[in-house]
Each structure stands twice: as structure tokens, then as C-alpha cells.
Amino acid sequence: MHFYDITMPLSPTVHVYPGDPAVTITPISQLHWGDSANVSRVVLSSHTGTHLDAPRHFFADGLPIDALDLTVLVGTARVCAFPQATTHLTADDLRPLGLTGVQRVLIQTSNAALWHQPDFQSNYIALTESAADFLVEIGVRLVGIDYLSVDAFERQDFPVHRRLLGAGILILEGLSLHAVPPGDYELYALPLLLQEGDGAPVRAILRQP
Secondary structure, eight states: OEEEEOBOOOSTTSOOOTTSOOOEEEEEEOGGGTOSSOEEEEEOOTTOSSEEEOGGGTOTTSOOGGGSOGGGTEEEEEEEEOTTOOSOBOHHHHGGGOOTTOOEEEEEOGGGGGGGSSSOOTTOOOBOHHHHHHHHHTTOOEEEESSSOSBOTTOTTOHHHHHHHHTTOEEEESBOOTTOOSEEEEEEEEEOOOTTOSEEEEEEEEEEO
């Protein structure tokens, strides 16, 4: 049995989407200060690092994090690799993969290299509206990608988010998939239980069958 940890570590250097606060981890109690324990204050947005988008993220009446069906977040997932892609993925890119019946799709691209840059990179590979419409059409329940948004940075109207979340499809963003061979795995992606949350950081794990 082999596990892949596909979670980006949370630290002050992890990329954040423009407009989100940088991660800060501040010691407030330390053994070497003479305190009885080490304790830190952590400040971050609900969409930092590897995180889950709930429908509440874009819809006022959408389900929040604490009302989601956990069975969507645990189960068989397919990692689909697009190592040569240089443009945003379309339905034509996804259609040949035989995804009918697959409930959880994780998209692996060259975005992995972007995490090694010092700051957020806007030239990441994302999904297009046609890709989102195709995933809705075939009944996918969860979509993941290996950078901070399923929408292209230039699309600040966020059409992919709206199509997926509007159809009840959950979105995992900020995945670390570079070491994972394409194929089928058991996904465990449980978010922090933020009451009425629009999103939440996730510890995401893949288990090889």
C-alpha cells in the first residue's frame, strides 16, 4: 500500500492568490521563552494552499463547508496528466480520456514548476468553460487542479468556478501532483470544518490500490 501526500505545505512562502493574505505563523508561547508549551498564531485565508471550494464560495445560498457530503471527498479518483499542455484545457482535451463514470478527476499539468518560483505566477494552466461543461455533462462530483484556480487568471468573472459549483461539483485547488503517476487512486481530502465556510484548507492524500 502506497500513499501520496498531495498537499502543499502551509508556510509564509507558499503562493497565495492575489488579494489573499500571505500566511503568517507567529509564535505566541515558546518553551525557550520560559513558557510551558510552544503555541503559534496562524493567519491565512480560507483558500490558501491545498484547499476546497464549497458552492458558498460563489453562491450566497450555496452549501458551505460544514454542510458538504463527505462521501464526495473520499473515494476513487483519477489523476489525468497533461505534461505537454501549454494552453488552458478544453473539452477536446478531456474527451479522449474515457472519463464517463469517473466521479473525481484530478488534473496534473506543468503547473508544478510554478510553485518553485518566489511569488504567485499568473501564467498557470487552468480549465476553460467547455472543459467545465463537459465535466458537468458526464456527472463528475469533484474536480482538482495543481495550482490555485481552475479558472484562468485573466478570467476574473470566474466562469469555470460558477459552472462547476453551480452544478454542485466541488473544487480542489492547490494540489501537489507532480510525483503521482496518472491512474486511479483512493482520494482522502477532508477540509477543516469551518462553520458556514466558503472554503477551507485540506490535507489531501492519495492511496494507491
